[in-house]
Amino acid sequence: MHKITEKERMNEEMTRIEVEAPLVAKKIKPGQFIVIRMHEKGERIPLTLYKKDEEEGTIQMIFQKVGKSTHELDTYEEGDEILDVVGPMGTAAEIKDYGTVVCIGGGVGTPEVFPLAKALKEAGNEVIVVSGFRTKDLVICEPEIEQDACVDELHITTDDGSYGREGFTSHVLEELIESDKEIDLVHAVGPPIMMKVIADITEPHDIPTRVSLNSIMLDATGMCGSCRVEVGGDMKLACVDGPEFDAHEVNFEELMQRITMFEEKEEEALERWKEEHGGCCQ
Amino acid sequence: MSPEEERIKVPERSPEERVNDFHEVPLGYTPEQAMEEAQRCLECAKSPCIGGCPVEIDIPKFVKQIADGEFQEALETLKEFNCIPAITGRVCPQEEQCEEVCVMGNVGDPINIGKLERFVADYARENDLEETPEIEETKEERVAIVGSGPSGVTCAAMLAQNGYQVTIFEALHEPGGVLKYGIPEFRLPNDVIDHELEYLDELGVEMRMNRIVGQNIELKELKDEHDAIYVATGAGSPRFLGFEGEDLKGVYSANEFLTRINLMKAYKFPEYDTPITDMEKVGVIGAGNVAMDAARSALRMGAESHILYRRTTEWSPARDEEVEHAKQEGVQFDTLCNPKKFKGDEDGWLEEIVLYECELEEPGEDGRPSPTVLEDTEHSEEFDTAVIAIGQQPNKVFYENAEGVDVKEWGGIIIDEDTRMTTEEGVFAGGDAVSGAATVILAMGDGREAAKSIMEYLE
Numbered sequence A: 001m002h003k004i005t006e007k008e009r010m011n012e013e014m015t016r017i018e019v020e021a022p023l024v025a026k027k028i029k030p031g032q033f034i035v036i037r038m039h040e041k042g043e044r045i046p047l048t049l050y051k052k053d054e055e056e057g058t059i060q061m062i063f064q065k066v067g068k069s070t071h072e073l074d075t076y077e078e079g080d081e082i083l084d085v086v087g088p089m090g091t092a093a094e095i096k097d098y099g100t101v102v103c104i105g106g107g108v109g110t111p112e113v114f115p116l117a118k119a120l121k122e123a124g125n126e127v128i129v130v131s132g133f134r135t136k137d138l139v140i141c142e143p144e145i146e147q148d149a150c151v152d153e154l155h156i157t158t159d160d161g162s163y164g165r166e167g168f169t170s171h172v173l174e175e176l177i178e179s180d181k182e183i184d185l186v187h188a189v190g191p192p193i194m195m196k197v198i199a200d201i202t203e204p205h206d207i208p209t210r211v212s213l214n215s216i217m218l219d220a221t222g223m224c225g226s227c228r229v230e231v232g233g234d235m236k237l238a239c240v241d242g243p244e245f246d247a248h249e250v251n252f253e254e255l256m257q258r259i260t261m262f263e264e265k266e267e268e269a270l271e272r273w274k275e276e277h278g279g280c281c282q
Numbered sequence B: 001m002s003p004e005e006e007r008i009k010v011p012e013r014s015p016e017e018r019v020n021d022f023h024e025v026p027l028g029y030t031p032e033q034a035m036e037e038a039q040r041c042l043e044c045a046k047s048p049c050i051g052g053c054p055v056e057i058d059i060p061k062f063v064k065q066i067a068d069g070e071f072q073e074a075l076e077t078l079k080e081f082n083c084i085p086a087i088t089g090r091v092c093p094q095e096e097q098c099e100e101v102c103v104m105g106n107v108g109d110p111i112n113i114g115k116l117e118r119f120v121a122d123y124a125r126e127n128d129l130e131e132t133p134e135i136e137e138t139k140e141e142r143v144a145i146v147g148s149g150p151s152g153v154t155c156a157a158m159l160a161q162n163g164y165q166v167t168i169f170e171a172l173h174e175p176g177g178v179l180k181y182g183i184p185e186f187r188l189p190n191d192v193i194d195h196e197l198e199y200l201d202e203l204g205v206e207m208r209m210n211r212i213v214g215q216n217i218e219l220k221e222l223k224d225e226h227d228a229i230y231v232a233t234g235a236g237s238p239r240f241l242g243f244e245g246e247d248l249k250g251v252y253s254a255n256e257f258l259t260r261i262n263l264m265k266a267y268k269f270p271e272y273d274t275p276i277t278d279m280e281k282v283g284v285i286g287a288g289n290v291a292m293d294a295a296r297s298a299l300r301m302g303a304e305s306h307i308l309y310r311r312t313t314e315w316s317p318a319r320d321e322e323v324e325h326a327k328q329e330g331v332q333f334d335t336l337c338n339p340k341k342f343k344g345d346e347d348g349w350l351e352e353i354v355l356y357e358c359e360l361e362e363p364g365e366d367g368r369p370s371p372t373v374l375e376d377t378e379h380s381e382e383f384d385t386a387v388i389a390i391g392q393q394p395n396k397v398f399y400e401n402a403e404g405v406d407v408k409e410w411g412g413i414i415i416d417e418d419t420r421m422t423t424e425e426g427v428f429a430g431g432d433a434v435s436g437a438a439t440v441i442l443a444m445g446d447g448r449e450a451a452k453s454i455m456e457y458l459e
């Protein structure tokens, strides 16, 4: 059992939780994730590390309410317990001095960018973060990235222009490239379509680009193949071979198809859950 | 056959009833039936049956005890050799092991050793016959077991019985390995497994779930804290076919299909959160135990279910009972049939499987005829779900991160045949992780042998 030591609703869609998991806290690194199972009937869902406190033995994640499990997790309060917290999972991002790195976060991908940007900055890189949201109310992690991670530049975009730059993260990246900025690495985390667009932009410029894939996972220990993705023409398991891959090698069309596999069931589960909970937790 | 030459039948639920749920199929013997079946045993002086059992259970002894109604004693006999008889009695390929060499088989049906074994274990469980196991004088030495499948738990039990301090590290949230996530409840109910595992608890074995050695805990850390290690990580990584369309939605590895249904209880969705897609017609590729389990699970999910197999049913590596049960329940066997491609619709869902007919050639060296694909027989058949059940290989998470432990090209851990030690001092290995996908009882046999080797090593 893992106690929730802090909970904060950051906005209508996103919630931050801090959970007791001393063994995970000791080992987890930027780019890695955990798997939680809330209770006996729960599914195993992957969430990425946002922050950790080794001394306190806690880790933090930020999640977006999308389906039944994340809606239910959002009803858990400080002091409640989560049945299983497993991790660290996946491989850690390679942190070294590349030169100039652009980290791009789309929506709930931004919390994953935070520890990454921080570690890259500490390793001596010039770090530029571009973070995109649909609208102003959904913007998160701005002070953390600016102040705690001390990045060199932070660009925030909103689709509707209600905050920061109007448009997509890819627009900012294009401008950076056009401005003849020397970029040694791009790291993108977000919706697959965003990652694909970023990959398409950087490829002709030969800018090494990494993405963190969000394929559907079951065990996340490499024994089911649910998370399989085509990378460089080979089949890879996102949970153990990734989740980070060379963006220019990833078959994004396949990924985008596969993550819709359980859509119908997911809607059914969410509908049922909302009915049972009287729509109180919208 | 005269009556003594015939087996006492095991009552089973009717196929019509059982395809609607995940409850167990054979009901098991009553005490009277078990005694009657046991009385058929000839108590042969040479008892070849013992040699047929990979863990060499004293079969004539426990069978005689059943015949005499001494069920407690029969249990004790079994437990001396096998710490989980309720499980092996259900899943051993008996017809190729103990029962194959049973002398009664020469004149009639061999003794139903498997079902008698199961009877004793079930009777004991239901009537609280079991006594707390005796533990030899406690010892200081600590042993870590990696993996809680049949091999790991057998090794753990034997070491604990001998007084060692044993801790099991398991990657998943539940113990049992394939017994839990792979084999469905209609063949091996979870409460039977849990009860057999309680025995470990009584022996003082510590269980640490959610520990993936090589991922969230290193072999080196285990070595620092333990005097010896037994690696029984199984062969849980799915093999894929490598042909077109394998990434379509609706195409599952057998492991994913069975793990969703069994371990995560997708058959109770949405009461349980883990989903599985709706299915109308399922093609299971392969014909071993894993394929039978997938095909029979598909039936229970309400689908029409087909086994697609390159050879004929008589060459199926599955237990006879599974093939028999699958047929009774209505699984269709499309044999001499080789899938070559999956075709999908524009949304990426499986629509058709492209199939070729096959012909069997003369048996090869392994005694099995190899199939030849007949090139001009290409045709497609509609399926909305496919399950790939063509075998598993060892999971690399352990061995790729285990310094000093060498593996063969296909991932099998290399051990010294005599000492059972890997290439790393103090680290032993066995079960499917060494042999590749095999059987429960062979994995257990390895666990016992390894426990003996570890005890010698620690002396």
Ligand SMILES: Cc1cc2nc3c(=O)[nH]c(=O)nc-3n(C[C@H](O)[C@H](O)[C@H](O)COP(=O)(O)OP(=O)(O)OC[C@H]3O[C@@H](n4cnc5c(N)ncnc54)[C@H](O)[C@@H]3O)c2cc1C
Pocket (backbone or CB within 6 Å): A033, A044, A045, A046, A047, A048, A049, A061, A062, A063, A064, A065, A066, A067, A068, A069, A070, A071, A108, A111, A213, A214, A215, A216, A217, A218, A243, A259, A260, A263, A266, A267, A270
């Ligand atoms: C490596 C990894 C890291 C992730 N990190 C985060 C994070 O830090 N914050 C966050 O909000 N989300 C993260 N996700 C996504 C998160 O796991 C899903 O949103 C969550 O599982 C949805 O569960 P649900 O029941 O609420 O929604 P559902 O209704 O089940 O699904 C909604 C959508 O979420 C995705 N999804 C569903 N089940 C899974 C699954 N088992 N594994 C992966 N994706 C799934 C699918 O695209 C699906 O269409 C991560 C996913 C992966 C693979």
Ligand SMILES: Cc1cc2nc3c(=O)[nH]c(=O)nc-3n(C[C@H](O)[C@H](O)[C@H](O)COP(=O)(O)OP(=O)(O)OC[C@H]3O[C@@H](n4cnc5c(N)ncnc54)[C@H](O)[C@@H]3O)c2cc1C
Pocket (backbone or CB within 6 Å): B091, B092, B093, B146, B147, B148, B149, B150, B151, B152, B169, B170, B171, B172, B175, B176, B177, B178, B179, B182, B183, B211, B212, B213, B214, B215, B232, B233, B234, B235, B236, B258, B289, B290, B293, B319, B395, B397, B398, B430, B431, B432, B433, B437, B438, B439, B440, B441, B443
């Ligand atoms: C669907 C199916 C049906 C089968 N039916 C039969 C049958 O009817 N009869 C029969 O005799 N055999 C059957 N088998 C084969 C049999 O189940 C296996 O041979 C046997 O379980 C092997 O035992 P094991 O202990 O070596 O490994 P497993 O049972 O595979 O257990 C290995 C355990 O190790 C864990 N693990 C793996 N890696 C790590 C790690 N890095 N750290 C920590 N833990 C780890 C796994 O999660 C797992 O729990 C079947 C197999 C399958 C898949």
Ligand code: SF4
Pocket (backbone or CB within 6 Å): B052, B053, B054, B055, B056, B057, B059, B082, B088, B089, B092, B094, B097, B098, B099, B113, B114, B117, B441
């Ligand atoms: S363990 Fe298996 S092989 Fe041995 S006696 Fe029992 S059923 Fe037969």
Ligand code: SF4
Pocket (backbone or CB within 6 Å): B040, B041, B042, B043, B044, B047, B048, B049, B050, B059, B060, B063, B101, B102, B103, B104, B111, B113
């Ligand atoms: S071989 Fe058959 S008949 Fe003979 S002792 Fe063994 S079980 Fe009994």
Ligand code: FES
Pocket (backbone or CB within 6 Å): A216, A217, A218, A219, A220, A221, A222, A223, A224, A225, A226, A227, A228, A237, A238, A239, A240
């Ligand atoms: S989630 Fe099962 S193999 Fe990756």
